[in-house]
Amino acid sequence: MGLKNSFLLVRAFDIKIKEKLIGGNMEKIGFIGLGNMGEAILKALIKSGYSTDCIFFCEIKPERAELMERTYKIKHVKDVKKILNKTKYIIIAVKPQDAKKALESISPFIDERHIIISIMTGISISKMLSFSDKKLKIIRAMPNICAKVGNSLTAITANKEIKTEELNEIKKILSTFGYVVEIEEEHMNALTALSGSGPAFVLYFLEAMIDAGVKLGLSRDKSKEISTQVMKGTIEMLEKENLHPTILKEMITSPGGTTIYGLAHLEEKAFKGSVIKAIEEAAKRAGELSI
């Protein structure tokens, strides 16, 4: 299986990875922009044992910078040149519309040691390269909101300047906040739809289950508790038993029983087709918003 085409999964908080991050020679990391997503990544890095002495950041909003410095005891460095001097990995975590400004500001101070990890949605590697006159080493990473609880699905794609050893190091860093999957850049829009928007689709289904419970007379709290646990239990069983969803579904669907009656209704309403179309639409929109 070729590296590029393989779906390489790195287990979150894998003990060995953790030991390596803590025991190994920690490379310094600099954040450009430390908003919601940057903070989620920062928290996971610290939780995994990354030394706060090895983390620096530059944040444009003074009150935000002050809060982050106070909360995490990390160093705010206003001057990007100083951040570049101190660090190897630069995590760009600003909004996509600030990409040009952020990259242009760091570009003069970048040398062959630096690796840029961009988490900006919809900003292609070629676009990032267009903001600099240097041969940048770039990793485009797309985490999802579950990074906040260390359970992100982070898709990554690297440009050809990144060496295999460097890619492996970056996977270790990114796996502190979830799973890491390597994909081709052309699949980033699909990834944005499946993984970025995915939690909202799952939550929409969960919301429908909760409403169904309420319609059947359960209190909203009880219905939420039950429906959420059903979802968690189903996923855990799928993983632990190493089953395909179709097989697991068939195991539950007995002839003439309750489940097949429910599933038949979903079929009639083209539930599966609607979900496929929803994800297709989200991917199309991701393409429209990409530059």
Ligand SMILES: NC(=O)c1ccc[n+]([C@@H]2O[C@H](COP(=O)([O-])OP(=O)(O)OC[C@H]3O[C@@H](n4cnc5c(N)ncnc54)[C@H](OP(=O)(O)O)[C@@H]3O)[C@@H](O)[C@H]2O)c1
């Ligand atoms: N949230 C998610 O679920 C998610 C998932 C995947 C990827 N992403 C991507 O992650 C990136 C960050 O998202 P977010 O939700 O964390 O955004 P955010 O909360 O707005 O954080 C970005 C922070 O960077 C600051 N900033 C802007 N330009 C800067 C510069 N040149 N130097 C230093 N700081 C600068 C912003 O200040 P101002 O507000 O004053 O501009 C803001 O405080 C986005 O590109 C987004 O597409 C987000």
